[in-house]
Structures are given as C-alpha cells and as structure tokens.
Amino acid sequence: MSNAHNITRKAVQVAIDDLSAKKVHFGKGEIESLLHIYKTITKNQDRMDRLKFRDVLHNSFDMTDDILMDRVFRAFDRDNDSYINMTEWVEGLSIFLRGTHxxxxxxxxxxxxxxxxxxxxxxxxxxxxxxxxxxxxxxxxxxxxxxxxxxxxxxxxxxxxxxxxxxxxxxxxxxxxxxxxxCFGQCLPDQKKKLAFEATFKKTHTIY
CATH class of the missing domain: 1.10.238.10 (EF-hand)
Incomplete structure (x- = not known):
C-alpha cells in the first residue's frame, strides 16, 4: 500500500528539474502548469490513483473503453505501484500528447x-x-x-x-x-481533444 503525502514546494522543484533534464516535450512553464493540474486533481497529494486518472481520460479525452483506460494507466505507471506520481504524469503526457512517431x-x-x-x-x-x-x-x-x-x-x-x-x-x-x-482501439487523443487539453496548460500557473 502506497501512502500519499502532501506535495511540498521542494518536491515540485525537484520534479521540475528532473523533468527538464529528461527533455520531455514540454517547456519549463508547461511542466509547472501540468504539475499545477496534477495538484488540483489529487488535492495536493503526491499520488494519483486509477480512478482519478480514468476521470481525466474520460472527461478530457472522451475515452470510454475500460480495458484501454486501464492499459493507458499502466503505461503511465512506470514503477507499477498502482499510482501515478508527478514525474510519471508529465512523462506520460509528453508521449500521449506530443510523442514522436x-x-x-x-x-x-x-x-x-x-x-x-x-x-x-x-x-x-x-x-x-x-x-x-x-x-x-x-x-x-x-x-x-x-x-x-x-x-x-x-x-x-x-x-x-x-x-x-x-x-x-x-x-x-x-x-x-x-x-x-x-488499430485495436483508441489509446491516444484525437487532435481536437489534444489541443483543448493543451490550451489548459499553455499559460504558466503559480503552483506554490
């Protein structure tokens, strides 16, 4: 069982530095904005569970297939602890929204x-x-x-x-x-949904 903790200012800064070094497909301001969204979804907890993530897929990207939503969650959850942490959230979205072919x-x-x-x-x-x-x-x-x-x-x-x-x-x-x-079902967002979601983090938020 993974215990959630409140997200501290230091944890956010560590995540931003880590993600910037990994060269995800987002600028620093976009990373900050995505972490702001993460904090909002998780109510400032450092773990996003399966249900909250499914809500994002359903509400933002119109995904409805239970099998595929579960598999997308597992693709994001790289350490297989049944939660998506801040780094996994941004790294996953980097491919989901802007990945290379x-x-x-x-x-x-x-x-x-x-x-x-x-x-x-x-x-x-x-x-x-x-x-x-x-x-x-x-x-x-x-x-x-x-x-x-x-x-x-x-x-x-x-x-x-x-x-x-x-x-x-x-x-x-x-x-x-x-x-x-x-070919075996929707696992990526369509262009319209992708652009609509990207519009939510184009402007830099203050996350502290």
Whole structure:
C-alpha cells in the first residue's frame, strides 16, 4: 500500500528539474502548469490513483473503453505501484500528447500487449476489438465478425507468421501504414481533444 503525502514546494522543484533534464516535450512553464493540474486533481497529494486518472481520460479525452483506460494507466505507471506520481504524469503526457512517431508506436504496443509478455496475441486482439467496436443489432453473431477482423489484422501485420504480433511486427506495420497505430482501439487523443487539453496548460500557473 502506497501512502500519499502532501506535495511540498521542494518536491515540485525537484520534479521540475528532473523533468527538464529528461527533455520531455514540454517547456519549463508547461511542466509547472501540468504539475499545477496534477495538484488540483489529487488535492495536493503526491499520488494519483486509477480512478482519478480514468476521470481525466474520460472527461478530457472522451475515452470510454475500460480495458484501454486501464492499459493507458499502466503505461503511465512506470514503477507499477498502482499510482501515478508527478514525474510519471508529465512523462506520460509528453508521449500521449506530443510523442514522436517512434514513441507513440512503442506506447501503443505497450497498451495493446494486455498481459505484458511482449506479444499481442489473437486473444488480446479479440478482447480489445470486442469492447471497442459498436455492435450492430442486425448481427447474428458479432463475435464471428470480430474474429474475421483479427485474422485480417494478423494477415496484414504478422510479418514472421507466428500467429501473434511482436513489437517488430507492429513497428514495421505502423511505419508502412500509420493508420494502423490505433488499430485495436483508441489509446491516444484525437487532435481536437489534444489541443483543448493543451490550451489548459499553455499559460504558466503559480503552483506554490
């Protein structure tokens, strides 16, 4: 169990210096603003739990898929302590909002690799597509249609023909066709939501 503490002025300054040194895709003023947002969400606690983070994904980015929201949380939570700290918050948003193509490919693969074994399996594809695709009432067996989509995805992306997607398979496929980046469900914000969220931290806040 991780105990939360109030965020001190020193802790904020340490986080700003640490993040600036890591060269995230934000300027110092933007980092300060993002930490101000973090403090507001957590009520000045140094831990953001899963529910608060899901609220951000749902309210700011219209994400509704429980599986993918959980996986995005895990992608942000790099130390696997079931909380997002200040550094993880800014580092995660750096990729989520402004990541390079390479960073986004690695991030999306991490999200889609549900069990963390380094591969996206048939079962994982099926699970994600089943929750992200809107079922048509006329379909007799929607699962069959999803299975067909899984086979189409494998045929297109499984370069070494081992019936699962390695990072290399996924990487090569997305480089060849960037539209495949979010082929198993929304794990990144659309442009409109991204710009709206960025507008909330463009102006530097005083966070002390």
């Amino acid at each position: 390479e960073e986004k490919i690695r991030y999306a693969f991490t999200v889609y690799d549900l069990n963390g074994d380094g591969y996206i399996s048939r079962e994982e594809m099926f699970q994600m597509l089943k929750t992200s695709i809107i079922k048509q009432p006329s379909e007799e067996d929607p699962d069959e249609g999803i299975k067909d989509l899984v086979e189409i995805a494998l045929k297109k992306m499984d370069k070494d023909h081992d019936s699962r997607l390695s990072f290399q398979d996924f990487h090569q496929s997305v480089l060849a066709d960037p539209l495949l980046l979010e």
